[in-house]
Amino acid sequence: QVQLVESGGGSVQPGGSLRLSCEYSTTIFTLLGMAWYRQTPGKEREMVATITTTKGTTTYADSVKGRFTISRDSAKNTAYLQMNSLKPEDTAVYYCVAITNRRNDWGQGTQVTVSS
Numbered sequence: 001q002v003q004l005v006e007s008g009g010g011s012v013q014p015g016g017s018l019r020l021s022c023e024y025s026t027t028i029f030t031l032l033g034m035a036w037y038r039q040t041p042g043k044e045r046e047m048v049a050t051i052t053t054t055k056g057t058t059t060y061a062d063s064v065k066g067r068f069t070i071s072r073d074s075a076k077n078t079a080y081l082q083m084n085s086l087k088p089e090d091t092a093v094y095y096c097v098a099i100t101n102r103r104n105d106w107g108q109g110t111q112v113t114v115s116s
Helices: none
Strands: 004-007 010-012 018-024 031-039 046-052 058-060 068-073 078-083 092-100 104-106 110-114
Touching: 004 092, 018 031, 018 092, 018 110, 031 068, 031 078, 046 068, 046 078, 046 092, 058 068
Parallel strands: 010 110
Antiparallel strands: 004 018, 018 078, 031 046, 031 092, 046 058, 068 078, 092 104, 092 110
């Protein structure tokens, strides 16, 4: 099982920026990629962004394209989500996910609140 620890959440005004970090442990399984999901009360978890470990291929939800950037530093075992031009509708708990060839492991989540 991959252990994940998210950080970097908080409160910000609309138009502001935040960078989420996700430090993950090593695993005996093959790490295929990392992802960020988010969830608001009463709604299902939504995929925000993904990145593969081999080629660094990224995918984004339409709602965040052009504003969010996912990246990974393999030397530090850390994934990042740079969030710019934040909107109130980005308010959610953000979860980091490690995608392996055997299972997906989730972090505990970090709250992001965008409000004036």
